[in-house]
Amino acid sequence: MLYPFIFQPIFKERIWGGREIETLFGKKLPPGQSIGESWEVSDRPGDESVVQNGEYAGKTLRWLMEKFPRDILGDAKAAAGNHFPILCKILDAREKLSLQVHPPAHKAAAMGGEPKTEMWFIAGAAPGAELYAGLKNGVTRAQFEKKLSDGTVADCFHRIPVKPGDTMFLPSGRVHAIGSGLVIFEIQQNSDTTYRLFDWNRVGTDGKPRELHIAQSLANMDFNDFEPKLVDKIFSGDDRFKSRPLVRDALFDVDQMETKAGAANSLKPRKLQIVAVVSGQIKIQCATPVSVRAGQFCLVPACLERTEVVAESDGMWLRVEAH
DSSP states (O other): OOOOEEEEOEEEEEEEEESHHHHHHOOOOOTTOOEEEEEEEOEETTEEOEEOSSTTTTOBHHHHHHHOHHHHHTTSOOBGGGBOSEEEEEEEESSOOOEEEOOOHHHHGGGTOOOOOEEEEEEEEOTTOEEEEEEOTTOOHHHHHHHHHHTOGGGGEEEEEOOTTOEEEEOTTOOEEEOSSEEEEEEEESOOOOEEEEOTTOBOTTSSBOOOOHHHHHHHOOTTOBOOOOOOOOOEEOSSEEEEEEEEOSSEEEEEEEEOTTOEEEOOTTOOEEEEEEESEEEEESSSOEEEETTOEEEEOTTOSOOEEEESSSEEEEEEEEO
16 A cells, blocks of 8 residues: 655755755754755665655665556556656755756657646745856857857846745756855656756866756757746635646646645645645545655655545645546
8 A cells, every 4th residue: 555755855065065954954954065966866876765654664766666656657658667757855055056958858858858838836945046048139050159169158137036935837949057155956757867058167076067958958058038028927716725727738737735723635646746835734534644844845656546635733745646
């Protein structure tokens, strides 16, 4: 009998990272490291999430996918090799990330990579924080390549001021970067293919410039993607429970929920879902109830017929449904 799973986070040191994941969410980070990423739900080779709760504590998500693929997935489609289709992370960017692009599905295989569509939900933002997404109106490929060669390519990118609660959808092919001072919940395809276009002329931990992938980036960029906007959907509901759609895509849907203590909402029956708590604490009620606090992601297997989310405090959470 499966139940809602919480996994042990996998921490990744990054030159642009910090300690905000510990400050905001109480996660015990490795001492003395700048942690840029906390992988919360992962079925990647070498980075397999380990179950933290219940009967299967200590087992990996890879093991669950091998043992119970239909129970986990329902009618959702597995990634290549029968891997879990979604990868969920919390990102802490104290400095800007590289300007980068992920390959679209129709180009990825030929380039030896994996397609990657993703979304960013802003969980924390310093004053003046911004995202880079798409190109400024009118920028041509010739102009872009000229500025790339003279080191001023950042001038070509659309910059968007952001605050907590803002959301940006990033289909594969959309060039992008995270600005400094941001904590982000990232929901993405199970992929780790990134082509780095420009890295602000900085060096890595070894004192050398990090590798760039200019040819691959140019081959995969959408040069007609001008000034994309943040998600502008409005909330519906009442004071105790309200929601808004953030993403509707062939790969996954994401909704944002805001709830008052005691409010309850049923999850979809027999669908693969992930609940990610941004603030407060909830309980997922089923045969094996599970409490989920801010900064935790909970995988709800598709085989569960009846599950209800009950707010144990005022808070906010995301519901992800894989297709």
